[in-house]
Amino acid sequence: MHWAAVAATAVSATLLFGAPADAAAPVVLGGGSGVYVEDLTSSDSVSDCTLTAVGYDNKNQLVGLTAGHCGEVGARVAAEYTRSGGIGVIANKSADMDWAIIVFNPDRVTPTRTVAQSVINSVGAPPQIGENVCKNGRTTGFTCGPVWETKALTFRSQVCANHGDSGAPVLRGDQLVGMVVAGTDFKLGPIDVELPLCEGGGNLIHEPELATNISAVLADIDRNGGAGAGFHVA
Missing domain, CATH: 2.40.10.10 (Trypsin-like serine proteases)
Incomplete structure (x- = not known):
């Protein structure tokens, strides 16, 4: 394997994951949307990853699926193109099967089935x-x-x-x-x-x-x- 390690972007986690404004519009996310994932070992960079799909689990939580190597449980997530923080956090993952579950704030994220093509x-x-x-x-x-x-x-x-x-x-x-x-x-x-x-x-x-x-x-x-x-x- 060549690039199981994710790409990293130099950005201030403090700015990116600061509390969102109450009036901030929800971001539209679906399979193919880019996200930033907090690096819990550094405040100066984040991981770049892609959402597999957005949906609901059996507790009716709004969740997103991505690769497990994108981040650790507890890492906060931001939408890439709007740089909108406060939208979700990694709540579950498997290193063996390389998946991670993001639980989204339903007030901050609008799910979609269509992203580009x-x-x-x-x-x-x-x-x-x-x-x-x-x-x-x-x-x-x-x-x-x-x-x-x-x-x-x-x-x-x-x-x-x-x-x-x-x-x-x-x-x-x-x-x-x-x-x-x-x-x-x-x-x-x-x-x-x-x-x-x-x-x-x-x-x-x-x-x-x-x-x-x-x-x-x-x-x-x-x-x-x-x-x-x-x-x-x-």
């Missing part, structure tokens, strides 16, 4: 080899590519992704099927071939991305219990 209407079964899938990330945007390896919990595809796209939804049409977690070498039999990072749509030769099957992620969240259990798209 991506629409999430349902959760789908894992993709098959040869299928075309698309991802929507805060760094490289909406890109598509074929699936060329599938496993019980993960799949690899040639969608373009890079630092900050961690957590990005992987879609089959309007079905959410995966979550971007890392970039990987291209495997040619027993040989690992290192390819360049993808810089955006139009890059034809770049390293593959690794995604977790969203069905496996949601099942693990349910087994774990707590915030996010029973997740369904808002």
